[in-house]
Amino acid sequence: MTIEAQDEQQAATKDRLVAAPISQDVGFLLAKLHASGSVVNNRALAEFDLKERSYSVLILADSGLEPTQRELADFLSLDPSQIVALVDELEKRKLVARAPGKQDRRAKTVTATSKGSQLLAQAAIAARHAESEVLAALDDREAAQLKALLRKALWG
Amino acid sequence: MTIEAQDEQQAATKDRLVAAPISQDVGFLLAKLHASGSVVNNRALAEFDLKERSYSVLILADSGLEPTQRELADFLSLDPSQIVALVDELEKRKLVARAPGKQDRRAKTVTATSKGSQLLAQAAIAARHAESEVLAALDDREAAQLKALLRKALWG
DNA sequence: ATCAATCGTTGACATTTTCAACTATACGTA
């Protein structure tokens, strides 16, 4: 078989299963887009020795909201013990700092250092490019609409 | 503090971090909705001893498309070895059957048994309820729009 | 002063992911 014929067959064969009813299932669509998106995002962030997870923590640490680790766990849908590991690593790299909570000394707030802010500024550019790659099939209006719908589904 | 005041504070505190710029990030929104959706879906499917993964395989096996395991792996974004485990388990439960590929005897196609189809019919009802729970904040038009945008992002 | 609850942390355990072999089969080319 020639290379061209192979490519054609692959293209014909590759998305054959889209016809199955599971392609109507939101859970499946979310999983699939999330899976392919993660690959693109992590590849873009690797340049800064970050992954989606640590990038998320860094953004929140840099947000000025002074989140506690518990809040990070809730918001990122992660176990508190996973937050410990993520913050440990970012703190070791001097990108964030832990501080005791002001009202509650049990809690620790996580804030970005200036080094963390600077790295984040660079990483955010790469992340934006990755996002537009993931949503390449959508125009700007559609991409905005998708985001709005996801936000509404999450927070009403 | 009274219970009511606690609840208020929790409500005020719970989504405090939505203000952070990461809430604009599609990757994050997908991850979060997917995470909460998985919990709901898996809870709904547990009644049938299925999880999202095995449910997906069962749907595709029941689609009439006679997918090969390789196609399942590609379509579900899973490693081929994970498909082996999923099909093994469904086959042990007599919900699907493996058959050698017609043109290619290396490949094995996976098709649902009638027992599998019957179970799927029940499970699909539960899955639909789970989905409407996940998308409770969206009206029907918005839910359809969300699905359409996800499909377009994936397959153009 | 006491008591239940919460925060971060640790460590154990289970599940999932990733990857490198291996066998059997397919298919182009000599």
Next chain:
DNA sequence: TACGTATAGTTGAAAATGTCAACGATTGAT
């Protein structure tokens, strides 16, 4: 025809992630 390369499914090991229960420190209501 025989040969070489590529691919499908399978196995098993290693790495990464997820889950959970315990613990000390602290909080806040009684």
